[in-house]
Amino acid sequence: MVGLPARGKSYITKKLARYLNWLQHSTEIFNVGERRRIAAGSDTEAMDQSASFFDPSNRKAALIREQVAMETLDEALEFLLVKNGSVSILDATNSTMERRKLLMKRIREKAGPELNVLFVESLCLDEHLLESNMRLKLSGPDYKDKDPIEALEDFKKRVAIYQKNYVPLGEYEEKNNMPYVQMIDVGRKVISHQIHGFLSSQVVYYLLNFNLAPRQIWITRHGESLDNLHGKIGGDSDLSENGRRYAQAMTKFIDSERRIWEMRQVDKANHTHFPPHPGDHTPPNPHYYCQDGEDVPTKNFCVWTSMLKRSIQSAEYFDDEDYEVKQMKMLDELYAGAMEGMTYDEIRNKHADEFELRKTDKLAYRYPGPGGEGYLDVVNRLRPVIIELERMTDHVLLITHRSVARILLAYFQGLRRDQVADLDCPLGMLYSLEPKPYGVEFRAYRYNSETAWM
Known part of the structure; x- marks a missing residue:
């Protein structure tokens, strides 16, 4: 440097x-x-x-x-x-x-x-x-x-x-x-x-592709699917009733958090001084520096899903007037090749060698059969997604799948490679990642049908 x-x-x-x-x-x-x-x-x-x-x-x-x-x-x-x-x-x-x-x-x-x-x-x-x-x-x-x-x-x-x-x-x-x-x-x-x-x-x-703009990056898995109920991996099933309830609750929560975030930026802009007042060491935000009388700009909000039904359906409750929703093949779940649609018990019983091989080194393992993928393949296809997330200045929510969410969260949290494939990432979790000058501020929210968000 x-x-x-x-x-x-x-x-x-x-x-x-x-x-x-x-x-x-x-x-x-x-x-x-x-x-x-x-x-x-x-x-x-x-x-x-x-x-x-x-x-x-x-x-x-x-x-x-x-x-x-x-x-x-x-x-x-x-x-x-x-x-x-x-x-x-x-x-x-x-x-x-x-x-x-x-x-x-x-x-x-x-x-x-x-x-x-x-x-x-x-x-x-x-x-x-x-x-x-x-x-x-x-x-x-x-x-x-x-x-x-x-x-x-x-x-x-x-x-x-x-x-x-x-x-x-x-x-x-x-x-x-x-x-x-x-x-x-x-x-x-x-x-x-x-x-x-x-x-x-x-x-x-x-x-060439990163910036200092303050923004919110949200990551979640899709709502519960019918295949989730039966313990099947991969596939392209619809959401269950629980999954649809999660999608609705998530939409309301994101709406609320978006408004709170914008109000917080306005408050910061109104109480930050350039040059500083005596005793004031709060950094001015160059992206929110406004001349007297100017309003703090409102940010666009993108919602990205995979091309699979359970992910697309999880975004159905966002208002097209307020959110820019689009699908990306790169966010699809890791493809299990010959084992798509099977449960882990079925894989253990029918493909014991492959089951043990995967357990030995999950990060490097690749599923057999046409199109079979491993975590390193997903890392490679997510590279353009990471670059776009670093480049963009808008808010964004990614509604994706377990392996993809693990890899994205590992990037933003700076985790070691041996932590990626086993990162806990259950259904019903919504992760907030807010870029800051010192790193990334990380928050996790759990959905509960009785108490909503915790």
């Missing part, structure tokens, strides 16, 4: 790592700031890490920062060269030409010429986005429990120190055929140079 403080580098790295790990490419983040806080704080006399710590003329601090950067890089290289990782992300400012040359020298000494290196720079030109990023820093580890006005002033001094020696990516990298990506205002504009290789291309594709 490359960029001045408060440019969203850590936000980008966390999203990238989550996406690449979800695609089964083992990825880890190595954060220089975390190691720096430990190194400077564990000195016999703990060093003050205010703005003066980052001044190049502070030789003791400069030596600590360089040592920490190299040690963190060594850790990142060990992950790739010894621990069989696929991608290491070095999360730091790396804002000077000297530092980047030093990094490349160390990488080539330790890993040779074959290791692909991609520089990703984050720039912020939008003053409201930058103000928001800076004020978010006030709740971070460097400024926790400090006066927000003093902390913001100190942080701006730190940024000014970095700014003096900052050299953006560009001329040098292009002369030396070094791959890089520049992101401006977290995706408003993206510049890429000399991108080669599968993983680098995946990174750039992902960076």
Whole structure:
């Protein structure tokens, strides 16, 4: 990573790592700031890490920062060269030409010429986005429990120190055929140079398709189906009476939550100030920044179902005037091939070897027979869905199936690959995933026919 403080580098790295790990490419983040806080704080006399710590003329601090950067890089290289990782992300400012040359020298000494290196720079030109990023820093580890006005002033001094020696990516990298990506205002504009290789291309594709817009993402399984009542997997049966009741209750609940969310955004917009009032450290939301007298915009709401009847019928109660409903083949349930329409007891009795094979490694298992799928096949077909969910700024509800819901929830929660196939995801659950600057806010609601939602 490359960029001045408060440019969203850590936000980008966390999203990238989550996406690449979800695609089964083992990825880890190595954060220089975390190691720096430990190194400077564990000195016999703990060093003050205010703005003066980052001044190049502070030789003791400069030596600590360089040592920490190299040690963190060594850790990142060990992950790739010894621990069989696929991608290491070095999360730091790396804002000077000297530092980047030093990094490349160390990488080539330790890993040779074959290791692909991609520089990703984050720039912020939008003053409201930058103000928001800076004020978010006030709740971070460097400024926790400090006066927000003093902390913001100190942080701006730190940024000014970095700014003096900052050299953006560009001329040098292009002369030396070094791959890089520049992101401006977290995706408003993206510049890429000399991108080669599968993983680098995946990174750039992902960076082109995400945004900071606040929105709601809802995920649920369809209502109970007739095949569910008989314990059959797959198939294309209708909803049961219970399933239709769930569909109606879910529609009313989403209607209500949508209105509450919009009112909350209006309230936030009315109580957030730019520039900040004394004592106010609430970040302004650049997507909801309105001039005096302007209304906060209302968001569109999409409902996506699979192409199977039980999913389509679960969306029947949404008003077409208020919701944009469409079907997607990509959201269909994992296809069980020769075992479609069977119960698990039937599979155990008639295909004991396959039953045991699946139990041994459910994630890698693929059902036999024409069109039979496994979890990794579903991950692959859901890739465009994930990209679209990251790209869009509208609210969306996905009414889908167990395997698909597991994989989508695993992505947004950043779960390990060994957790995906056994993730608990029963009927009657509605999951809310709200993207935030620090990650994803997750809530789960259970439907009960007597008490409605819990």
